[in-house]
Amino acid sequence: MSGVWGNRLKLSIFGESHGKGIGVVIDGLPAGIELDLDFINKEMKRRAPGNKRISTSRKEKDEFNIISGYFNNKATGSPICCMIENTNQKSKDYESIRYIMRPGHADYTGNIKYLGANDYRGGGHFSGRLTAPLVFAGAIAKQILLKKKIVIGSHIKSIGNINDDTFNLTNIGSKELEEIIKKEFPVIDDYKGREMKEAIIKAKEDKDSLGGVIETAIVNLQAGVGEPFFDSIESNIAHMLFSIPGVKGVEFGKGFDITKMKGSEANDKFYIEKGNIKTDTNNNGGINGGISNGMPIIFNTAFKPTPSIGKKQRTVDLSKDENIEFSIKGRHDPCIVPRALVVVESVSAIALLDLIIERNGMSWIV
Numbered sequence: 428m429s430g431v432w433g434n435r436l437k438l439s440i441f442g443e444s445h446g447k448g449i450g451v452v453i454d455g456l457p458a459g460i461e462l463d464l465d466f467i468n469k470e471m472k473r474r475a476p477g478n479k480r481i482s483t484s485r486k487e488k489d490e491f492n493i494i495s496g497y498f499n500n501k502a503t504g505s506p507i508c509c510m511i512e513n514t515n516q517k518s519k520d521y522e523s524i525r526y527i528m529r530p531g532h533a534d535y536t537g538n539i540k541y542l543g544a545n546d547y548r549g550g551g552h553f554s555g556r557l558t559a560p561l562v563f564a565g566a567i568a569k570q571i572l573l574k575k576k577i578v579i580g581s582h583i584k585s586i587g588n589i590n591d592d593t594f595n596l597t598n599i600g601s602k603e604l605e606e607i608i609k610k611e612f613p614v615i616d617d618y619k620g621r622e623m624k625e626a627i628i629k630a631k632e633d634k635d636s637l638g639g640v641i642e643t644a645i646v647n648l649q650a651g652v653g654e655p656f657f658d659s660i661e662s663n664i665a666h667m668l669f670s671i672p673g674v675k676g677v678e679f680g681k682g683f684d685i686t687k688m689k690g691s692e693a694n695d696k697f698y699i700e701k702g703n704i705k706t707d708t709n710n711n712g713g714i715n716g717g718i719s720n721g722m723p724i725i726f727n728t729a730f731k732p733t734p735s736i737g738k739k740q741r742t743v744d745l746s747k748d749e750n751i752e753f754s755i756k757g758r759h760d761p762c763i764v765p766r767a768l769v770v771v772e773s774v775s776a777i778a779l780l781d782l783i784i785e786r787n788g789m790s791w792i793v
Contacts, residue, residue, distance in 0.1 A: 430552075432667070434658070435784040438564055438777065442513075444549030444556040445521070450510040451560035453496070453567065457789045458504030462497060463570055470566040473608075473769040474559060476760070481627045483760045488514065489559050509563050513556075521548040526746035527753055531734025538745070555672045555763060558770045565773020568780040571792050576647045579776055580604025581768040582613045584642040584727060586623040587630075592616050596680070596709035599644045599723050613768055631761035634737030634754070638673075639764035641728045641771050645779065648713070650704070650721035652782050659717020660724065663782055667774035668728050673763055676729035680712025695722070728771050735759035 431439045435455050442449030471489045476482035489511055496507030525547055528535040533553040537545040545551050569579065578601040584591050592615040607613050614620035623639075630637045653660040665677045685693050688710070695706035695715075706722055713722040735755045744751050760766065783791060 432670070433777075433781050435789075436568075436777065436781040438561075440557055440560050442511075442557065442560075443546040443551040444513070444554035445551070446513060446546065448510050448512045449557055449560055450508065451564050453507040453509075453564050455784070456496075456502045456504070456507060456567070457793050458502060459793055460502040460567075460571065461500055462502065462567060466570060467491065467563060467566040470562055470569070470769055470773070471559065474562045474766050476766065481624055481631070481761065482766060483758045491563050507567075509560060511559050511563070521757075524753070527744050527751065528742050529734065529755060530740045530742050531731075535743075550672075553672060558671060558767075558773075561671075561777070562769055562773045565769075565776045568776035569772070571780060572776055572783075575791075576601065577645065577779075578604050578647060579643065579645050579772045579779075580608050581641050581643040581772055582607050582615055583620070583623065583764055583768065584640040586639040586762060586764060587626055587637045589619060589622050589626055591619045591623075594642055594644050594723075594725060596712075596725050597706070597722065599646060599725075601646050604644060604646065612765060627762045627765075635761070636733035636736050636759075637762045637764075638675075638730050638732040639762065641730070641764060641768055643726055643728065643771055643775060645713070645724035645775065648719050648721070648724060648779070650719055652779070652786055653714070653716075653718035654782060654785055655717035658782065658785070660714050660719055660779075660782065661717060663778040664726065664775050667778045668771065671728075671767065671770055671774065673730045673733070673767070674728055675731045677726060679714060679724075679726045681710045682712075682727060685710055695720075728767075730764050730767055733760050733763050 430441060431437060433455065437454040439452040471491065475489050492510045494508040494510055496503050496505045532550060534547060537551070537553060549556065572579070582591060584593065607615065612620045612624060614623070627637055661679055668674055668677050693710050695708045695711055697704055697706055704721060706720065709722050709725060712726055713720055713724040735757065737754050737756070739752050739754045741750065741752055743749070
């Protein structure tokens with residue numbers, strides 16, 4: 428099982444949804460970096476379930492305990508190890524369905540790959556619960572980037588068939604991102620946000636679920652960041668995004684819609700303004716050849732509907748080798764998108780920081 432990621436900045440995540448705890452080890456941060464624990468706490472709370480009507484009723488405080496690598500408010504230079512205790516498990520909910528392969532989950536594939544030894548409770552190591560330590564690591568990366576005025580922000584672009592407005596691809600600013608991050612339900616159009624929440628509640632009442640798309644922007648990033656071919660900006664960010672449970676698609680700039688344009692329409696033409704080189708459009712999402720061009724980095728992340736639903740579904744019982752019908756019980760999000768925004772931002776911050784260190788060296792972040 429691959430739980431390690433990164434080149435200069437290395438992460439290792441550990442734990443299971445219903446185990447004693449989950450956590451992350453961060454290796455590669457130089458000594459002397461001050462950590463704002465209040466900022467980390469705010470980021471953790473953005474991921475935690477807050478609205479019972481549109482999220483899971485499982486209550487986890489996600490209080491983190493920094494075990495090593497942190498002393499007198501600063502990183503010591505040794506690996507930072509963070510542990511987050513699991514306190515609200517209901518593991519007995521899963522004992523009766525140990526051999527029932529839940530549709531849309533990793534029960535079957537995990538059982539086959541790990542010879543039946545995987546922790547099946549709550550999805551084990553495949554659970555979205557493992558995104559909590561990623562948010563911890565991402566909050567540290569965000570702090571470092573913010574000191575350089577690099578801001579990462581997201582909004583809910585769509586839930587089901589309900590669409591929010593989109594970011595201005597060429598003129599999105601840090602203040603706009605900072606304001607939308609503060610919202611309880613981060614959308615540009617609050618009316619559309621109310622429609623989305625109503626749709627999520629309706630799906631929950633129908634014992635069903637919804638998916639959606641998150642649009643993310645990274646602003647104030649200098650040109651020249653990215654390591655083609657295999658560590659381009661798209662490669663690194665997409666690698667991390669696809670590690671988030673439930674992600675099924677990622678597109679940069681205009682994404683698949685750019686295929687409908689002619690070259691003369693798709694190309695972002697350059698111009699100089701007050702000594703700064705910009706483009707009049709941003710169809711390529713601020714990236715050329717896998718390298719940042721100084722324009723905002725824009726990308727969309729698609730999440731599938733939560734697979735844990737109360738409707739009856741066809742599946743198999745491995746203990747009896749027979750086809751069955753069953754419905755999933757327990758505490759589950761009818762839509763994971765609202766809680767996933769901070770996760771998307773966090774893994775993007777980690778991927779971006781790793782690339783910047785690769786280009787500028789460790790001295791850039793001290």
